[in-house]
Structures are given as C-alpha cells and as structure tokens.
Amino acid sequence: MNLKDTPIRQKLMSVILLTCSVILLLMCSAFILFEFFSFRNTVKNNISTLGGIIASNSSAALAFDNAEDANEILNALKADKHIVAACLYDKEGNLFAKYPENISSDVFPAKPQFSGYRFEDDFMIGYEPVVQQGAVLGTLYIKSDMEVMYTQLKRILFITFFLVIGSLIIAFFLSNFLQKIISKPILALKQTTRIVSENQNYAVRAVKMGKDELGDLTDAFNQMLTQIEKQNIEIKQAEEASAKLAAIVESSDDAIIGQTLDGIITSWNKSAERMFGYTASEMIDQPIFKLMPGERLDEGQQILNRINEGERIENFETQRLTKNNKLLDVSVTISTVKDPAGNIKGLSKIARDITEKKQEEIRKNDFIAIVSHELKTPLTSLKSYIQILLAMAKKENAEFGINALSRAEMQINKMTNMVQDFLNLARLEGGNILVKKEPFALELLIEEALNETQFLTTNHTIVSNTCSGISINADKEKLSQVLINLIGNAIKYAPNGGNITINCTQHGEKVRIAVSDEGVGISMADQKKLFNRFYRVKNEKVKNVSGFGIGLYLVSEIVRNHDSKIEVESEEGIGSTFYFDLEISKM
Template sequence: MNLDCENLQQLDLISAIINHTAEGLYATDATGKIVFINPAAERMLGWSRDELIGKCAHELIHYKRADGSPIAEEDCPLLEVMRSGKTLHNHEDAFARKDGSLFPVLCSSTPIVKEGRVAGAIIAFQDITERKRAEAKLFQLASIIESSDDAIISIDLDGTIVSWNSSAERLYGYAANEIVGQHITRLLPLDRKDEAAEFTLRIKRGEHIEHYETARLRKDGALVNVSLTVSPVKDEKGRIIGISKIARDITERKRVEEALANQRRWLEYLLNLAPIPILLVEPNSARVLFANRAADEMSGNNISRDGHADAHYLRYPCTDARGQRIPADELPGARVARGERLEGFQMDWHTPYGKRSLLIYADILPSMHGHPATAIIICQDITEIKRIEEELRTANRLKDEFLATLSHELRTPLTAILGWSRMLLTGALDEATTREALETIERNARAQSQLIEDLMDISRIITGKLRLDARPVDLASVIEATIASVRPAAEAKALRLQVVLDPLAGPVLGDPARLQQVLWNLLSNAIKFTPKGGSIQVRLERVDSHVEIAVSDTGQGIKPDFLPFVFDRFRQADATTARAHGGLGLGLAIVRHLVELHGGTVRVDSPGEGQGATFTVQLPIMIMHREASDKETRYAPSGPSSVVTPALDGLRVLVVEDEADARQLLAVALERHGAEVIAVSSAQEALAAIESATPDVIISDIGMPREDGYALIRKVRALPRERGGNIPAAALTAYAGSEDRKRALLAGFQAHIPKPVDPSELIAVVASLAGRTGTPSV
C-alpha cells in the first residue's frame, strides 16, 4: 500500500512538471496519432487537448516547411524517428497553429520503445519566434555595419580586435582574417601608440569619444587621416565588456581643408610653381618681401627675407653683355628701388658653379585692396639658350670652314689638271714634260675622285644608305694589299713601314673593299702626319674573341683637347688657311662608321702633340668559315680541301649558341650534310630540348649569358643515362688556349673546337662523336 502511494506521488510530480513546463510536449502512437499533449503545447498550437487526441500529428501540426511548402510523410523528420528508432535532437522546423499560421520551433523527438519495438514517439518543442526575430535584428544590424561607409571595429578591453567590417578592410587594407585577433596597436603609428591605452581608460570611466581626429597606419605602411568615434560595448547587465570604434576616412576632407588653406596663400603657391625666379620687393628700399623657390635655387638659398634684393648678386661679380662689371648701384634691385622699369636687362652672374646668363624684367605693381605698391623682379635663366646659340655659331663656323676647305680641295687639283691640259694642247712640251704632265693630271684626277667618293660616303652615312657586301675576309691579305698601295707614298717620305701579323688572328665577316678603305684611310693619315724619316707600324693580333688592327705612327700626335672630336665629321685639328696638310676632315668619320657597321669599334690614343698616335680597330672574329656560294668568292685566297667530309644522315644534333647569326650558320652547315638540327639560344632551352627529343650529339658555345656552356654540360652529365646523360658533346668556343681546352674536357665535353671552325672540321667532329669515324681531335 505504501509503494502504491509512493508511485502515485511520483506520477503526480511528473504530471505537474509536464503540465507546468514552458516547453511543448506531445506523444504519438506508432501510427503517428496524438495520444498526449501538455498545456504548453495547447497554448502554442491553439488546439485543445480534445481536438488533438487521436488525430494524426503530421496532418495537423507538421505538414509544411518554414517556407510554406508541403512535407510528404516519407520526408517528415519526426516520423523518421519512429521508422529508424533514432532520437532527433535540436531540430529547427516549423509547426502549424490551428489557424494555419506557421511558427518556428526547436524540437526533439524520442522514440518510445516497448519490448524491442517502437510504439510511438515523444516530441518536445519550443517556440523560437523571438529568437528568430532577435537573430534577424542581429543580421540586419550586421548588414548595416557591413554596408556602412565607415570602418566599424570592436575590441575587447585588452585591445584585441574581435570584429572588422568591409569598410575597415577598404580603409586599412587588412582582410578580417588577417587582423581579427591582433592587437589594436597594429593600426597605430609609432608616435600615437599611447592613444590605445588612453581610449581604454576613458571608456572604462564611462566616457564617449566623438570626432577625434588622428592618423592610422595602413597595411601598406601609408598613413590615413581618420575621425574616430569611440563608445563602450555593454552586456545585458550594463557592464562594459568591450569598445566600439567607428573610423571615418577624412583624407578628402583634409585635402579640401588644405586646398582652402592654399587658396589663402594663393600668391605664394602660384609664384613657387613658376619655373623662373621671382622676387617681390619693397619700392624705395628694395627690401625682399618674398622670393619664390626658383629664386632660392638660383641663389643657392642665399636670398634673405627682409634683406636687399641685390644682396645675393653682390656675393659674386656680375657683368653686362660686353663683359664689363656692373656697379652695385646699377644692379636690378637698386634700379627698381629708384622706380625704374626693366625690360630685358641682360647680365652674366659669375658664381662658383659657373656663369649664369640672366634676362631680367622689373616693374611696380600698384597698391590695391589695401596692399601697398610692390615691385616685382623676374629673372629668366638663359644660360642654356646662350649655350645653344654658341653651339649654332660653332656649327655655322664649322660649315663655313668645311665649305672653304671643300672649295680649296676641289680647286687645287682642278688647277693642276686645267693648267697642264692647256699646256698639252699647245703641243709645245717635250716628251719628258708631257709624261710629267699626264702623271700630274692622273694623280690630281684620282685625288679629286677620292674627295668625291668621301663626300658620297658621308652622304650615304647621313641618309643610312651605306651597305656592306659581307663575306669571309682574311685581314692579313687586306692589310698586305693596303700596304702595297700606300708603300710608294711612304717611301717617298723615307718612312719605315713595319707590319706584324698574327697567323692565328682568323677571318672576320665583312666587306673587303670597305675594310681596305678603313685601313687605307688610317695609313694615309699616318703617312700624311708623320715627318720624313719617321716610322709606321701596322699590327694584327687576336685578342680573346676579337681581332685588333693597330696603326701607330711617330708623327705630330693629337692635342688632348681635340681627341674627343677626332672622329667627328668636318672636324680638323688645324682648319686655318695656313694649315700644313690638306683634306676635308671626313676620313676618320668614315672609318668610325664603317667599323661600327662591321660590329666593331675604333679608338685613338695619343700622348700629346709631337708624340705620335695609335688608331686601334677592333672587329668580332668570325664564328666559323662559311663555304663560298657560286656567286661569291673568298676575299682571302684559300686552297681547296682534299678531305671528303662524311654524311650525317639520320643524326640529330643539338646546337646551343646565343648569337643568332652564328646559330643559323652552324645549323645550315650541319643540315647541308644531312643532319637534323635543333638550334637553341640558351642552356635552359637546351635542357628542355634534351628532355623532349634526345639528340645524338651536342655542339655548345661556352660563352653565353646567365648559364655558360660549362654549366650546361655539368647539368647534362648529371642526367641519368636513359635521359641523355651520356650524349657526346663538343665545346665550340673563341677561347682557344690549352687551358680552355683542358677546362672543357674536364667539364664533360669530349671535344674542343676553337672558333672559327671550318665546316669540314665541324662535320668530321660531329661524325666522330656519333661513332661514324675515328676519335675526334681535341
């Protein structure tokens, strides 16, 4: 009896709890019909207990989703609990009231299991309408914050950033994931670090900070001007738990304020922008009221405000257009103080940094708007104009000198030609004199022809129409031919000609006629300017990947101040009518242009007047001998080769050469003997070519930019055998010494071919490396 009473008490307790809980509860049987509902559920649903008991819960309570769309029974998550026997926890859904309206709920469904079978379910739910409204408000507030043009951030009381809107990202440059969790001092410049602690202290005292103007640091290190509003963040009990900061970019406002301030100073600003020196001075006293930036720069920042306008001029002498020193009382400031108006007063100011030519204007600005009358002095620096005028005068003088020289040089041979021609026409000359006359006419005709050729060459040079007929040239043969042509003139002056030729100099690619013209001009000059009994030396030698031709003499030499102008057109060291030597001053200008057309350089060295001169021509050596076509012949004679070169049919050859012309020449030579050629310009491209199509032989230049041939072959030898690590390779290089050959072999090359290489030698080496002949010579 006591046990039953105790059980009844427990049931009463449970019933009281169920009936008085704020959470809605209802229970269903295995078919989904409601068998129990508590008062809270009745209130929330609007149904009475009697109206729901025995009714299908799905049909009355849970038949629509939150968006109003119907829920099929097989898709109902609450019915799924009875089918699966698994509890559903904290599921957000929508229930229907009696009037058909929907409201959001947070529900849980637990299956009722009896004897191992699901006999029904208990559904507990809460009306979360208010929570959803609060979430919506929070979302709306977050959207407002996110869409605000102002940067809105919040920090905790320790200064750690906890929220960051998109405007903050735009203003400061940090994305939220970069800055949230960082301390607020990350945004503060060094000189404003104390502001963080100051703001926190004021907020803790309950203060609000509004429109505090300061500067903050962007991610890129730039400063941005901001106006801050700082407020406390409180919890539901009113306790301060954080700080909210709204930052408005006031950069534009600051710019406008600065512009307004500049407008108040418009005159000073305008005058400082002027590229010419401007002074505003007080009439009568010539006291400086204002000097713009250009005036400061012109005077070396020596203009003193409130000082005399001429004070900076008085530091250094000033001269007039005639070169006479200007007295102090005639300087611009003194004249303006007397009320004079200056219109283009010219003077030269001799400073330690050079002469400055100035054109000065001055006048009195009348008083207006309460401002007293003010004198203005404007100085125009015409130093550059004067320099250009001087250059034009020099150019005109050179033109006049050239025309005078040209007239003289053309008339002189004409005089001899016409004079002797008339004497020949008389028939009164004997045989010896007749022969002398004819030789004189021929010699002067040739001289005039050479003058005309020089003029035509200069014309072609100026118009860019001078062209080369390039072919392999043996410079030793060119030098010997030129020496032969000038030897009579040298012997006539008892000059000793010494020729030193390097047999290993190698050929160059060039125009033999033009190269002979270069040497003829240099040798003719040497003969012309070397006195009787002197000596001239011509030296040909190979220097690294170039050949040098040096023409030295013991003649009159060149003055140091004329050396920079030696190769200028129409320039002569002595252009007077009393000069000792003829000529138009074009020869060396033609030499420089022809040498540069060949890809070379020319320079002159002279210890000074009376100490001789050396002209050095440097030309690039030819990469290899090119076989002559049917339409051309080698300028330097060479005998035919008796060696039959092997065929390279079926061989794939990788050519690595950074010079495009040399690369093409190598490729053509190899292809003409049947090879398949892959031509690349760098080590990187070579490695890529090996990866894509393994060659049978590699021919590589040594001197290349970024990675040279040594680096390439080391990388190739580091490759596995199956990927081309053992491809035979030859080094093709202008570095032809024994140490260079040894270094190439040690680096991993099997052969070393010095430039220039004969095509037959190249073919033989490739064939040998491919195993088609014997071992190549290294």
C-alpha cells in the first residue's frame, strides 16, 4: 500500500519507526566499523610486539648460525594458537628456521618481501628485521589468522542485532503512544467534518486540544464553521425571503415586470398575463416596446435617463397596449435592480391598471365642471346686483349699506375664485388647459394682480419692487391666476397681517418672481407635499382657513406648463416665500 494512502496513525508510526531504524542502523554500522578497525589495529600491534620479541631473541642464533636454537625460539609461538606459520631468514635471505617444524617450506615466501606488517586475505603477514648492534642478521616472517577478530565481531553483531530489535520494539510502543499527540486532534477534526458533512449541522465545533499549530488549525476550522453557519442562515433567510417575494409577485394584483437596460423583458407575473393578455412565454425575451403605443416609444429612454440621474419613478401615469391592441391607463413605479457592486443591471416595473380610476376622474371632473359652470352663472348675476346696490349706497352715502355690500361682494369674489379654481382643475385633469404665450411687460402683470387683490384684505400691506423694463413671453391670464393665488394664500396664512411683497430679480436670461409673507410659515414635512392636489397644511394656527387644497396645485401646473417650477422657502413663525423663474423676452 502506498504510504500516502495509509491512515495518519500508521503514517506517524511508520515515520517514527523508519527514523529510529535508520538511526540505529547508522549507529550500529559505525560502531561495528569502529570495532573492526580497532580489532585490526589491536591484532597488528599484538603481532608486531610478538614479532619484535621473537626477532630480538633470535639474534644470537643467527649470529652463531645455530638453527637448533632458532627452531626452539620459534617453537615458543605455540603459546599463541593463532600464529599459523613463522620462519627466520638469514642475512642472505635464505630460509634458516621455521615454525612449525613439520610445515612445508613451500608455504613460506622464497625471500623476505618487505619490512613491516599488513593484512593479506584473512591473515596478518609481518616481516621483522633481526638486528644486533646495528647490523641486520636476518628477517623474521610471521603469519597469524584473524579468527579472534572475527569471533569478536560476530559477538558484537549478535549483540547489536538484539539491541536493534529491542530498540525497535520499544520505539514501536513509544510511537504508538506519541503518535496520539498528533493524530488525536486530527482525527477529532475528521470526526467533526464527518458529522458536519452527514448531518449538515454547522453548529458542531471541534474540540481544541492544545495551543500548537494543530490548536490554531482547530480554531481556524471552527471559525470557518461559524462563517459557514452564518452564511447558511443568511442563505436560508434569503431563500425564504425570495420564496415569499416570489409568492407576493405571483399573487399580486399588479403587473410586475423585469427588464434589462436594453428593454428586454426577463420576468412576467400572472397579473401581467391577466392585464396585458400575453403569457410569460410570449413576452420573456421580447422588447418592452411591444407594450408601448407608437406615440410613447420615446418614453422608455426618457425614464432611463431620469433613473440614471438618480430620480425615483413612482406612480408615473401613462398608457400601454394589450394583446388585443386595447389602450390601458396604467400607473407605473420603477425600481432599479443592482449587482453587489451597486451597478444598475436592470429594472423592475410595477404596473397598476388605472383605467377605471381614470374614467371615474373624468366623470368627476365633468361633474365638477358642470356644477362649477352652473354655479358661475348665478354668482355672476348676484355679483352684478350687489355692485348695483353698492353703487346706489355710495350715492346715498349709506355707510352701513356700503360696508355690508362690500363684504358681500368680497365673499362673492371668493366664491367666484373657488368656482374658477374648480373649473381650471377640471380642464387641467382633462388635458384641456391651453397656454397662449405672448410677450408683455411684467410690471403690468404685477400691477393688475395688486389691483385685483387689494380688496381681499385690510390687515395686510401688499407692495411690489420695481419690475420695470422686463418683458416675458407667457400666458398673461394664467400667470395672473398664479400671482392672485399666491397673494391670496399669503393673506390667508398670515392671519395677524403684515407685509406681503412681490419681488422681481433678474438672473442673466431669466427673471425670478417671488411672493413673500410674514405669516405662520410651513413645516418641512408640509413643504414636501404642498403642491399635491387637495393637500392642506397641518397647522393648528390656520385650521379655520377655508380652502380645498387645489390652489397651489394649479399654480404648480401652470408654472410647469411655462417650463419652470414653483419653489418655496419657509420658516415656521417667520413667513414664507414662493418663487419661480421665467425666460426674459426681448421685445
């Protein structure tokens, strides 16, 4: 089996035992080699010492040429059983005496070959010169076997073998114990991963068993589990939210449509099928322009431009085509779909069928127009009679009649203005308001507005700054309604009187017209909704002020039809300023 495929325990034990084995073998080999060379040197020293002694004792026998004494001296080598052969050569190199005596002379070299001792095969060979008073009398040849050395080496090898086996057995038990220090935390991690994998339970944590690298690994593993558990919870929550959202989308009464920035439809819910008559398979991957009437094809790009500028599209009223080419009035709210980096990747549209609502508004506006028209006729007659009576009272200098009839005329004018506002609202909602632009002097417009509103109050001072020399190209009648409405509001919402000022300020190619009062002021919350239809300011100080909340809406629409926008700056308790800009006309 490949070591890398074996369990961690076996790997650790194998590594420990292999390491121990290699170290023991290296140490034993070194020891044996050391002993081997030590024994060789010992044998060599012993033989050289013995040879020196024999050579010294043989000097007299060689000097007197006494072979019998020489043989007797060599026979002394019997004391060392490992000496297998020895002989003496005279100074001419001839064999003089030998040991043992019965050994063949052919065993010995014919002549002495060198001086000293060396190993040849399994024997120690030595040549020792026989010297007396500095004169060489001959040479001693001595030959010894190596049995003592080999016997000692065998004994050492035997002892070493059992030491190695014993050491490996001890190493086996030690490795079995020591490997648990490393393998136990790893096996615990393995067990934890198995539980997590089988049960998908990311709440399980591995037990930390130390402060070493394995402890750090356990901490990192537990941190990873914590992150996975957190992400898993978030994914489940996201899936639940997505499922709820999908259910809401499918069950919604409104058509919910997803599209790319290129106008390709990517999603289409059941209500979209009911509203437009197309199935999801018919519309997905189709251009959104399929639902747009020909005259509204530029609308998609205009909406996209507004979204790119950061504008939110809510309750945008438009028209769309059904599968049967029927025009539907719809209210559209558009949200952007962004990627994690915040880049816009698509759009989500919620379309609500307001055809019935539009029909209801048309019927309501027709009713308002009819009622307002029917009220206007008797009001005009009533105003004429009051004006005649007022003229007669002034001739007769009847102070009570003058005051009573003046107040009655003022109330008739208020009623007439209300009726006119309702008529204008009906025309506006029906798309019948026409703006007829023509050049005229701005100063003349403001003067007429002042004359028209002077009679509305006795507690306020209405003044205007000079606007001489400025001409504009606009609908004079409509702008007169704007100024009268703004001045009327300034009077109503400044119940304690004060100054009402009409300012004209030139800014390059434009002139800014502003109406300021010293009234109760308008809160920031009210300012955001001030120009909505039928909206009235929520302020206890002016709760008794009459009105329907359509005046400023009409002002806003008239100014918008002059390519401008009405703005307001106000501080509660200080007063308000309404202003708008118009292009200056070069007459």
